[in-house]
Amino acid sequence: MSISKNIVAIILAVIAIAISAYTLFIIAEFSCPHSERVHKSPFVSANTATTENLIDELQQQVKLLQKQVIALKQQPKSLSKADNHADFKQQVLAVLAEKEQQVQAKMRASNPYHAFYSELPEDYELRIKSDPQYAQRMATQLREQILNPNISDTERLIALNHLQLNMNILNKQSMPEYDFNVIDTIFELVANSTDDNFKIQAIETAAYTPVLDYRVAELFTDLLATDSNEYLRRLAVQGLVMQYYQAQNKQNGYSQQMAQHLLTLYENPSDSAVKTLLDEIIGNRKMLDELQNHLTGED
Numbered sequence: 001m002s003i004s005k006n007i008v009a010i011i012l013a014v015i016a017i018a019i020s021a022y023t024l025f026i027i028a029e030f031s032c033p034h035s036e037r038v039h040k041s042p043f044v045s046a047n048t049a050t051t052e053n054l055i056d057e058l059q060q061q062v063k064l065l066q067k068q069v070i071a072l073k074q075q076p077k078s079l080s081k082a083d084n085h086a087d088f089k090q091q092v093l094a095v096l097a098e099k100e101q102q103v104q105a106k107m108r109a110s111n112p113y114h115a116f117y118s119e120l121p122e123d124y125e126l127r128i129k130s131d132p133q134y135a136q137r138m139a140t141q142l143r144e145q146i147l148n149p150n151i152s153d154t155e156r157l158i159a160l161n162h163l164q165l166n167m168n169i170l171n172k173q174s175m176p177e178y179d180f181n182v183i184d185t186i187f188e189l190v191a192n193s194t195d196d197n198f199k200i201q202a203i204e205t206a207a208y209t210p211v212l213d214y215r216v217a218e219l220f221t222d223l224l225a226t227d228s229n230e231y232l233r234r235l236a237v238q239g240l241v242m243q244y245y246q247a248q249n250k251q252n253g254y255s256q257q258m259a260q261h262l263l264t265l266y267e268n269p270s271d272s273a274v275k276t277l278l279d280e281i282i283g284n285r286k287m288l289d290e291l292q293n294h295l296t297g298e299d
Contacts, residue, residue, distance in 0.1 A: 116158055117165075128169050138166060143177040146185055153189050157202050160186060164205065173250075174210045183211050187219045196229065203232055207239040212247050212254055217261055224277075225270040233274065237281050240265070244291075259295040263288070 128135045145159035167175050186206050190199045217240055224236040247255035269275035
C-alpha cells in the first residue's frame with residue numbers, strides 16, 4: 001500500500017510541474033501584444049529565463065518530496081496507517097497549493113488589470129445579485145477608488161474593470177456610480193501616462209462605456225486627433241461608433257447628434273492617417289447612408 005502511495009505522490013507532483021510550466025508558457029504568450037506573438041516562434045518567450053528558473057525550483061521540490069517518500073518507507077512499521085496517510089495527503093496538497101500560488105502570481109504580473117477576477121470569493125456573483133446593500137456598497141467603494149488620486153493608476157483601472165463587472169453581473173446597462181466623472185478620470189490618467197500597455201487597457205475598457213454623454217464623444221475625438229498610436233486611434237473611433245449605437249434605443253436626440261458628429265469627422269479628418277482609419281471603419285456606403293438617414297429621421 002505504501003509503495004502505491006509513493007508512486008501516486010511522485011506522479012501528482014510531476015503532473016503539477018507540467019501544469020504549472022504549461023500554464024506559465026501560455027500566460028507568457030498571450031500576455032504579449034498580438035503583433036509580437038505573430039512574429040515570435042511559439043517555442044521562444046521573452047520570459048524564458050524566468051520560466052526555466054521556476055521550473056528548476058519546482059523540480060528541486062519534487063526531489064525533496066521523493067526523499068521524504070523514501071524516508072517514510074524506512075520508518076518503523078509500527079507507525080499507524082492513519083498517520084502515514086495524513087502525512088502523505090498533506091505533502092501532496094502542499095505541492096499542489098504552491099504550484100497554484102505561483103501560477104496566480106504569474107497571472108497577476110502579466111495582466112494586473114484583470115487578475116482581480118481570480119481573487120474574488122467563490123460566492124461573489126451570487127452575493128452581488130442577492131444582496132442589494134452589498135452591491136451598492138461595492139459600487140460606491142469602487143467609484144471612490146477610481147476617483148482617488150492617492151492610489152496607483154493600475155489600482156484605479158482595476159477598480160473600473162471591477163465596477164463594470166458588477167454592472168454586467170446585475171445585467172444593468174447603466175448605474176449612477178459609473179458616470180462621466182469616472183470616464184473623464186480614466187482619460188486623464190491616459191493623457192498623463194507613458195505606459196503604452198496601461199493606455200491600451202484603459203481605452204479598451206472606456207470604448208465600451210455605458211455613459212452616453214457628448215463630453216465622452218469629445219474625449220474620444222481629442223484622442224483620435226492627438227495620439228500617435230494607431231491602435232488607440234482605432235479604439236477612439238470604435239468608442240464614437242459605440243456611443244452612436246448605444247444611444248439609438250435610449251437617447252434618440254443624442255444618437256442623431258452622434259450621427260452628425262461621425263459624418264463631420266469623416267468629411268473633415270484631422271490628417272491622412274485619421275482619414276484612412278475612418279474610411280476603414282465607417283467609410284462604406286451602407287454605414288454612411290445609415291448615418292445620413294438617421295440624422296434626417298428617415299430610418
